[in-house]
């Protein structure tokens with residue numbers, strides 16, 4: 001199973017990128033980041049719709065799609081592990097995690113989701129969401145393997 005993070009915006013070198021790399025290197029599932037970025041000025045709704053099209057165009061047709069959004073389901077780490085374990089066991093080739101930009105997700109993106117995942121009711125900067133997600137996926141891997149990194 002491959003993990004594909006598709007995100008609006010470019011992550012510059014810095015602590016967020018270092019943390020993302022650190023967790024990605026500890027994952028057995030290969031994790032790739034695909035960035036989409038078009039900064040031409042548009043009114044908010046049009047910008048959101050454009051970013052949504054870019055995210056969806058970058059999403060493989062057969063992917064299991066997890067959209068990161070504050071309005072989604074606040075799964076426990078164990079529940080996320082179970083969710084990913086089910087994808088692994090059912091032969092899913094790619095799990096795609098979609099992270100929005102400053103304006104959040106277009107309804108078309110939410111409609112494509114198999115799971116809308118919340119990292120809690122607070123709004124996090126999209127660049128921080130990448131390493132936070134990578135940590136939770138690494139934690140999920142540890143839960144599935146019975147590794148002591150995760151202590152319930």
Ligand SMILES: C[S@@+](CC[C@H](N)C(=O)[O-])C[C@H]1O[C@@H](n2cnc3c(N)ncnc32)[C@H](O)[C@@H]1O
Nearest residue numbers: 068069070099100104118119120122123124126
């Ligand atoms: C700065 S936030 C967007 C805020 C936007 N105003 C909104 O209402 O969604 C950028 C992206 O980070 C991710 N994100 C931020 N906070 C999140 C949370 N609590 N749970 C899940 N994803 C979150 C989402 O993918 C979001 O589209």
